[in-house]
Amino acid sequence: MEHRHWEKANLTTSLLGYGCMRFPTLPDGGIDEARAEALLNTARKAGVNYFDTAYPYHGGKSEPFVGRVIAKWPRESFYLATKLPVWQCDSLEKAQKIYREQFERLGVEYIDFYLLHSLHTARYDQAKALGIVDWLWEEKKAGRIRNFGFSCHDNAAGLEHILRDQPWDFCQLQYNYLDTDDRAEEIAGDRGYALTEELGIPLIVMEPIKGGTLANLPADAAAPLTALDPDASAASWALRWVGSHKNVHLILSGMSAEEQLADNLATFAQFRPLNDAEMDAVAETARILHSRIKIGCTGCRYCMPCPMGVDIPDNFSIWNKLGMFGQPDAVKQQWAAHFPDAEKASHCVRCGRCEAVCPQHLPIRTALAQLQTELDDL
Numbered sequence: 001m002e003h004r005h006w007e008k009a010n011l012t013t014s015l016l017g018y019g020c021m022r023f024p025t026l027p028d029g030g031i032d033e034a035r036a037e038a039l040l041n042t043a044r045k046a047g048v049n050y051f052d053t054a055y056p057y058h059g060g061k062s063e064p065f066v067g068r069v070i071a072k073w074p075r076e077s078f079y080l081a082t083k084l085p086v087w088q089c090d091s092l093e094k095a096q097k098i099y100r101e102q103f104e105r106l107g108v109e110y111i112d113f114y115l116l117h118s119l120h121t122a123r124y125d126q127a128k129a130l131g132i133v134d135w136l137w138e139e140k141k142a143g144r145i146r147n148f149g150f151s152c153h154d155n156a157a158g159l160e161h162i163l164r165d166q167p168w169d170f171c172q173l174q175y176n177y178l179d180t181d182d183r184a185e186e187i188a189g190d191r192g193y194a195l196t197e198e199l200g201i202p203l204i205v206m207e208p209i210k211g212g213t214l215a216n217l218p219a220d221a222a223a224p225l226t227a228l229d230p231d232a233s234a235a236s237w238a239l240r241w242v243g244s245h246k247n248v249h250l251i252l253s254g255m256s257a258e259e260q261l262a263d264n265l266a267t268f269a270q271f272r273p274l275n276d277a278e279m280d281a282v283a284e285t286a287r288i289l290h291s292r293i294k295i296g297c298t299g300c301r302y303c304m305p306c307p308m309g310v311d312i313p314d315n316f317s318i319w320n321k322l323g324m325f326g327q328p329d330a331v332k333q334q335w336a337a338h339f340p341d342a343e344k345a346s347h348c349v350r351c352g353r354c355e356a357v358c359p360q361h362l363p364i365r366t367a368l369a370q371l372q373t374e375l376d377d378l
Helices: 033-045 062-070 092-106 121-129 132-141 156-163 189-199 219-228 234-243 258-269 276-291 312-325 328-338 353-357 364-376
Strands: 003-006 011-014 016-019 050-052 079-084 111-119 145-152 170-174 203-206 248-253
Touching: 003 248, 011 016, 011 248, 016 033, 016 258, 033 062, 033 258, 062 079, 062 092, 079 092, 092 111, 092 132, 111 121, 111 132, 121 132, 121 156, 132 145, 145 156, 156 170, 156 189, 170 189, 189 203, 219 234, 219 276, 234 248, 234 258, 234 276, 276 312, 312 328, 312 364, 328 364, 353 364
Parallel strands: 016 050, 016 248, 050 079, 079 111, 111 145, 145 170, 170 203, 203 248
Antiparallel strands: 003 011
């Protein structure tokens, strides 16, 4: 198992970390605890020593379940990470209440990596103003937190605001070979990665396979990769791309099935950074995927709010997913079962307010009508 050393913290983690937000589930939606525990045990025996959960994962059931599993392991044999849902904390007292509950759920005396969860500029500034940030540094001094950081869903400018404000022990970002452009509202991209390197802040990467989408590539997009190694999985290419960046200390993967775990363990058992030819092949795959985008929406949300309630960027996100990856069954499920009818493109009355403020000057009204037809036709 590939490991990375954290110089400042003087610890060593497996490069592959286990994300505990996508455990296998039962028909009623609950965690399939027998399968999930077997997955965690298999990962640990293979050398994975970092396990990442959060207060809201699996509807609040992930932390208690993880706590029951790790109670059977020697405490010094693993690193535990969890996160404070700062959007639920309208006061320092509320944050402290959740924090105490997390220790009870997990059954531990200290947490190795504690994160402010899913920050953007406004959310961070509020947590700081409430005294939550200063209080957590005090918790670190008391030894109940060993390393203090945050996960971020903001662009590079927002990330920089947060990064430069505290002497963080680490940060956690979404980073993969498709999400390198920081123009999108929630993606720091290459600029975000460069900032962590410049400031010497160790980086943990989440969504290295973009929620699983980079594990199932259309044949034309996968062609540059399969030409070099027809036996390698698409997921392994995405993970190797991330791991080839020198400031990446850990890569999280939410493995929900035995075959996913096996494939990832094979990738990290004898990890190989990408060479120049392989980097070029991944770049070509990304270019092909980007060329299939239906509309060049960056998710900046200048077009919002729509007076009719249409979530324009989210409509375009689903449509672009269909264009890039195909996967009509998955897109149909997302569109029909999980996307609110009140926010769908069908409610557009073509008023044009969105187009008047769109920095990309996109034909939003025409595109909304087209995507509604295409997605309904699924």
